[in-house]
Each structure stands twice: as C-alpha cells, then as structure tokens.
Amino acid sequence: MTKTAWVFPGQGSQVVGMGNDLLELPEAKAIAQQAADILGWSVAEICQSAEDKLSRTLYTQPCLYVVECLLADQMRAKGHQPALVAGHSLGEYVALYVAEVFSFSAGLQLVKRRAELMDSASDGMMAALIGFDCDQLTQQIEQTPDVVLANDNNAGQVVISGTIAAVETVLNIVKAKRAVKLNVSGAFHSPLMAAAATEFQAVLDQVSFSPAKVAILSNVDPTPATDAAVLKQRLIQQMTGSVRWREISLQLPELGIETVVEIGPGKVLTGLIKRTCPDLILKNVSNLGEISTVVDSEP
Structure with missing residues (x-):
C-alpha cells in the first residue's frame, strides 16, 4: 500500500462556494450547527458571500477549518487514513484535528480566537x-x-x-x-505578532491536547512528532514563527511518503511541493467528487 500524507492549506486558498456539496450532507449539518453555535454566524452563508467578506481573516480561517475538517472526515469515512499529516499555517489546526489531538469543537474555538486576534492586528x-x-x-x-x-x-x-x-x-x-x-491586516508569522501570541497562549493553555494518532510535521519544526506537549509548544510558537514548508516538503520522501493528498480548496500546497519534490505523487481533494476520484485511483 502506498504510504500517503495528507496536507491542509491555509489562508489564501479560500474560494467562494467552497464546501457547498459537503454542507448538504446530513452528517455535516450537525457539524455546521455546532460551528454556528461557536462562531455566532453561518459558515455556509459566509462561503456563499462576496469574496471580500470570505477573504477577511475573521471569517476565512474558521471557514477553511470547517470545510477541511469535513473533507477529511469524508475521506476517513471511506476507510482511508494518512500515515502523516501537515498543514500550512491555519491548516496545521486541521492536521491536529485529523490526528485526534483535539476535538472539532476545541479546534474551532482555538481557530476562532486566532482569527480574531490576527484580524485585529494592525501593525506591519x-x-x-x-x-x-x-x-x-x-x-x-x-x-x-x-x-x-x-x-x-x-x-x-x-x-x-x-x-x-x-x-x-x-x-x-x-x-x-x-x-x-498581501492583503492581510498585519505582519503574520513575525515577532510583531508577539502580543497577540501571548494573548492566544492563554486560550491555548486551557485546551487539553492528546497524543497524535499519526505523526505531524509542524510549521515551526518540520520533524515528525506525536507527543501532546511538543505539539502544543510548536503551536504556541506558530503565530510568531516562520512557516517552514520547503523543509516539510523535503521531509516527506525522507519519511517514506510516496503520495501526498492536499485536502481543501485549491492546489496551492501541491504546487509548492511539486517544485521541491517532483517525484512525489500529488492529488487534490477539494469537494466530494474528488474524494471518489482519489479513492478510485489508489493502488
């Protein structure tokens, strides 16, 4: 069996209409309601709204988290599991959810606060x-x-x-x-986010992390880890630290990964990985139809 990694894109990959087919599924409607209770607004409505609204950090990050988690859930419902996961910036939260480090709701509460803090950043x-x-x-x-x-x-x-x-x-x-x-409100992934990171850590400290069921390559340290304390510390550093995606890409073949599936809207990450590791098999899942395509084409 081919050893496969799942990767999850972050802010910038959002598109109007993403998640439309997913959110019509009966099992997804309960998740959407749970998300609305946490966020105070409808992910489905924001995903259908004007691009400038969807692209506002406050809305983008929770919407991507919900849509990507739902896609990953559908992949797992088909009996598929990754050998390794990684996410680009916001996408790392989806990776942690898929690895069962925290629950969907706990992750969304973190993403909500992260988005609020980053949306209000005005320096840089x-x-x-x-x-x-x-x-x-x-x-x-x-x-x-x-x-x-x-x-x-x-x-x-x-x-x-x-x-x-x-x-x-x-x-x-x-x-x-x-x-x-870039059309962003502040200097993300830099020391200028230190105040926001400190405030966010107080929220993060209240969330219990479990050991990951599959190894995670983190943005700030692209070496595989499953330890809960290590993963939490890496997430604390993420808001002010660099996203080391080139190094994550290089790690994939070193760890025996042959296929990478990007789960989420667009093909940003597979495009980035292709330049660094051209021999990897790259696939994309951005909607329900593509899940069937990927599953049917697996050896």
Missing part, C-alpha cells in the same frame, strides 16, 4: 516574492531590522513579514520576477 505588512536571488534576499533580511522570512514555501517562492518600512526596503532592493503585497 506581508509580501510574497517569486523568482528571486536567495542569497541576496537572505543577506538583505539580515541587514534590515524588523523584517523576517515568514513563509519559506519553496526555492522560488517565499513571503516576508515585518514593519511597512522594513518590507518596502527589502522589496526595493531585492530583485524578483514578481513581488506581491
């Missing part, structure tokens, strides 16, 4: 760079205070985060094929 900015000189970027970040490498996605795509002045300085000096300022 983020920018993606595509096709750049790695040495030049590394040197410039080292020489520029108040900017960090927030997402190391692959060799040709990264995200920097920091104060507006610092990020602008790097963008003006480092040559890149493309540089895109």
Whole structure:
C-alpha cells in the first residue's frame, strides 16, 4: 500500500462556494450547527458571500477549518487514513484535528480566537516574492531590522513579514520576477505578532491536547512528532514563527511518503511541493467528487 500524507492549506486558498456539496450532507449539518453555535454566524452563508467578506481573516480561517475538517472526515469515512499529516499555517489546526489531538469543537474555538486576534492586528505588512536571488534576499533580511522570512514555501517562492518600512526596503532592493503585497491586516508569522501570541497562549493553555494518532510535521519544526506537549509548544510558537514548508516538503520522501493528498480548496500546497519534490505523487481533494476520484485511483 502506498504510504500517503495528507496536507491542509491555509489562508489564501479560500474560494467562494467552497464546501457547498459537503454542507448538504446530513452528517455535516450537525457539524455546521455546532460551528454556528461557536462562531455566532453561518459558515455556509459566509462561503456563499462576496469574496471580500470570505477573504477577511475573521471569517476565512474558521471557514477553511470547517470545510477541511469535513473533507477529511469524508475521506476517513471511506476507510482511508494518512500515515502523516501537515498543514500550512491555519491548516496545521486541521492536521491536529485529523490526528485526534483535539476535538472539532476545541479546534474551532482555538481557530476562532486566532482569527480574531490576527484580524485585529494592525501593525506591519506581508509580501510574497517569486523568482528571486536567495542569497541576496537572505543577506538583505539580515541587514534590515524588523523584517523576517515568514513563509519559506519553496526555492522560488517565499513571503516576508515585518514593519511597512522594513518590507518596502527589502522589496526595493531585492530583485524578483514578481513581488506581491498581501492583503492581510498585519505582519503574520513575525515577532510583531508577539502580543497577540501571548494573548492566544492563554486560550491555548486551557485546551487539553492528546497524543497524535499519526505523526505531524509542524510549521515551526518540520520533524515528525506525536507527543501532546511538543505539539502544543510548536503551536504556541506558530503565530510568531516562520512557516517552514520547503523543509516539510523535503521531509516527506525522507519519511517514506510516496503520495501526498492536499485536502481543501485549491492546489496551492501541491504546487509548492511539486517544485521541491517532483517525484512525489500529488492529488487534490477539494469537494466530494474528488474524494471518489482519489479513492478510485489508489493502488
């Protein structure tokens, strides 16, 4: 049997209409009601709303969490289980849920508070760079205070985060094929999120973590772990730490993974992984129909 990893995308992968087919399932309606009780609003309604509303951090993160958890539940209902899980930023919460570290409701309560804190962040900015000189970027970040490498996605795509002045300085000096300022409220995955991270830790400390049923590669430490205390500590560090996705990708074949299934809207993560590990078999599950396709094509 092929050794398979499941990966879960984060903010930026959302699309209007995501989860429509899932939320019509009888078993999903109870989950949707549970989510509405926790959030105070309807995930189905937000997923159908205008793109600018769905793309607001306050709504994006809980919606992605709910939709991706439902997709993973449907995969497991078909008798499939991953050998390993990982998630990109917000997606790590789905990975922890799938590994049975915490319940759906506990995870959603964490995601809700995380989204609120990140949505209210007003300091700094983020920018993606595509096709750049790695040495030049590394040197410039080292020489520029108040900017960090927030997402190391692959060799040709990264995200920097920091104060507006610092990020602008790097963008003006480092040559890149493309540089895109991200439409986010603050400098996520940087030390500028320290105050929000401290507030979030108080919420996180109240949630009981169980040992993971499958190994998890965390954003801040891409080595496999199942220990509850280790996983919680890594999650505490995530809000201010870098997303080390390139290193997560490199770990997959080293750990015997042959197939990677991205569970969630879009194909962002499989696109990133393909550049780093072109020999892996990559599949996507963004709706109910694609679950059948993936299942039918497995050896």
